[in-house]
Amino acid sequence: MRLTRQTNYAIRILMYCAANEGRLSRIPEIAAAYTVSELFLFKILQPLVENKLIATVRGRNGGVKLARPAAEITLFDVVRVTEESFAMAECFENDAADCPLIDSCALNAALRKALGAFFEVLESYTIADLAKERPSLQLLLGIDANTGHAIAN
Secondary structure, X not given: OOOOHHHHHHXXXXXXXXXXXXXXXXXXXXXXXXXXXXXXXXHXXXXXXXXXXXXXXXXXXXXXXXXXXXXXXXXXXXXXXHOOOOOOOHHHOOOHHHOOOOOOOHHHHHHHHHHHHHHHHHHOOXXXXXXXXXXXXXXXXXXXXXXXXXXXX
């Protein structure tokens, strides 16, 4: 199974906000830190906001921040709202009725067990776990620890 680019960057947005805890993060700064387009990040924000993982503050000095503590947001929370399908094989999909083994297939059972284990691992990691080394993360992302803004080059 491969996570989408959207999920990858959704997690990165959350990590950036966790590294910039207590301050608003601005999309242009996040985009610059990850060298990705602002438009792409704005698109990713929608499901994060709708599912209360990110909160937005509008206005001239607006930005984004975690909607709840980083320790309460699991990787599974993010994956659940950013991935469209968890079908690991054709038989996971709704139109798999044409397979004669659908009700007694060992492959289907094995893949469902593997997917369950994958979800269990994602549930065991939080955004706080990923941002544990906050000073190092701030430096790598170009966040000024004093102001919370991007470090000027």
